[in-house]
Amino acid sequence: MYYTTQNSKVGTIFETTKDELEVPQKGSDQILFVSIIMLMVIGCLAVFSSIAFFAQTHGTTAGKLVTGHIIKLGIAFLVMVLVSKVNYTVIARFSRLAMVLSWILLIAVIFYGEFQFGARRALSVGIISFQPSSFAAISLILHVCVLLHEKQEYIKNFKRAFLPIMFWIVITCGLIAIEDFSSAAVLVAICTFLMFVGRISIPQLSALILAAFLGGAAFVSSSAERQSRITNYITQISELNNTHFESTSGYQAQQAHIAIARGQIFGVGIGKSSQRDFLPAPYNDFIFAIIAEEYGLAGSAAILLLFTVILFRGIAVVARHAPDVLGTLMALGATLMITLYGFVNAAVATGLFPVTGLPMPFISYGGTSMLFAGMMMGILLNISKYNLNHKARFYNG
Numbered sequence: 001m002y003y004t005t006q007n008s009k010v011g012t013i014f015e016t017t018k019d020e021l022e023v024p025q026k027g028s029d030q031i032l033f034v035s036i037i038m039l040m041v042i043g044c045l046a047v048f049s050s051i052a053f054f055a056q057t058h059g060t061t062a063g064k065l066v067t068g069h070i071i072k073l074g075i076a077f078l079v080m081v082l083v084s085k086v087n088y089t090v091i092a093r094f095s096r097l098a099m100v101l102s103w104i105l106l107i108a109v110i111f112y113g114e115f116q117f118g119a120r121r122a123l124s125v126g127i128i129s130f131q132p133s134s135f136a137a138i139s140l141i142l143h144v145c146v147l148l149h150e151k152q153e154y155i156k157n158f159k160r161a162f163l164p165i166m167f168w169i170v171i172t173c174g175l176i177a178i179e180d181f182s183s184a185a186v187l188v189a190i191c192t193f194l195m196f197v198g199r200i201s202i203p204q205l206s207a208l209i210l211a212a213f214l215g216g217a218a219f220v221s222s223s224a225e226r227q228s229r230i231t232n233y234i235t236q237i238s239e240l241n242n243t244h245f246e247s248t249s250g251y252q253a254q255q256a257h258i259a260i261a262r263g264q265i266f267g268v269g270i271g272k273s274s275q276r277d278f279l280p281a282p283y284n285d286f287i288f289a290i291i292a293e294e295y296g297l298a299g300s301a302a303i304l305l306l307f308t309v310i311l312f313r314g315i316a317v318v319a320r321h322a323p324d325v326l327g328t329l330m331a332l333g334a335t336l337m338i339t340l341y342g343f344v345n346a347a348v349a350t351g352l353f354p355v356t357g358l359p360m361p362f363i364s365y366g367g368t369s370m371l372f373a374g375m376m377m378g379i380l381l382n383i384s385k386y387n388l389n390h391k392a393r394f395y396n397g
Contacts, residue, residue, distance in 0.1 A: 028084055029384035032313050035306050036080070036362060036377055040073050042303065043363035049271045050282040050290040051365060072367045076374030083378025088330055091379060095146045098139035099168060105132035106175040121179050131368040133176045133183050138372050140172045141337060144191050145329035148198030152325060155199045162204045165195065177219050181226060182356035186344060188212045190336045194329055229354045255279040256289035256349045267296030283365040285357050288349040307342040311335060314380055321387045331383045334376040
């Protein structure tokens with residue numbers, strides 16, 4: 001039996017047998033694997049440098065917090081390895097169940113969640129605390145990929161394809177945006193790209209983009225804090241004067257800029273950051289600024305290069321040469337989730353984006369986001385095992 005993937009623009013069919021989907025053709029992509037290991041190592045050094053002041057003010061030591069971070073990294077690494085050994089089509093079967101469970105958790109966090117940085121974002125069960133929005137994000141990405149794959153025969157149909165997909169996107173992103181608008185915005189962007197690749201019609205995509213802008217404007221206007229972030233960002237890039245710089249508005253961005261400026265080309269040295277004592281959440285949201293301060297432009301550029309390598313390999317190699325439409329879409333979704341979070345975190349620290357609160361995957365201190373980032377990388381590595389480029393069969397259509 002053959003599973004075919006047709007490119008309507010070039011009139012070719014990529015044909016894949018059932019056995020080729022069940023039996024890996026090679027090992028995982030080694031460049032992706034090494035890139036993730038390098039990010040983890042750099043993350044450990046960056047967390048150790050940035051968390052000292054936080055540890056001191058909370059009655060603990062940097063060593064204990066870094067040890068906890070390494071343990072979480074180890075768990076994320078183990079999850080990545082285990083998931084990479086599970087056929088991605090098996091994981092896809094549970095996308096709908098994962099979506100329903102994520103909705104339950106998102107509703108629960110609205111009523112019973114713990115406050116973190118002024119918002120209810122985490123649920124606690126005993127000693128375990130996690131953020132349902134991270135689980136909801138990967139569930140939505142996977143389910144959108146599954147729906148796009150299932151509806152390819154009538155993908156241009158508004159009622160049968162577009163509306164059912166939008167149903168899951170609108171509800172999930174709406175629940176996330178209540179307390180975590182930035183994550184919802186990035187998630188909408190990823191889903192829009194997946195729908196474009198999945199051959200949703202341009203007019204329908206335009207409707208999605210318009211709805212996203214209107215919904216985003218409504219969420220921003222409903223929160224004084226979100227309005228303040230946007231106002232501070234606009235002021236920051238339009239009024240470069242001492243009065244604004246010395247004010248309390250935009251304090252996070254100001255301190256991040258100081259850290260980056262101090263780093264210059266090669267940085268002040270490992271563990272010699274001074275801005276970690278002034279910058280809020282230097283071990284998480286603004287860890288890129290600490291990296292730029294201690295390692296300079298060279299070190300921060302190396303981080304961005306690693307994310308660029310993951311982006312290139314994930315799209316140009318793994319997604320492009322996946323054996324079927326589902327593999328292509330899931331590889332794209334996993335790649336975009338990892339790299340966009342990394343680029344947005346760097347953009348916030350450098351002042352290109354407003355303050356968002358998104359972590360840098362495998363580098364920022366944390367547990368939930370790191371665990372699910374490992375899961376997405378595991379899916380990407382698994383798809384890379386079925387790269388059929390070396391034995392693909394093309395037919396003119």
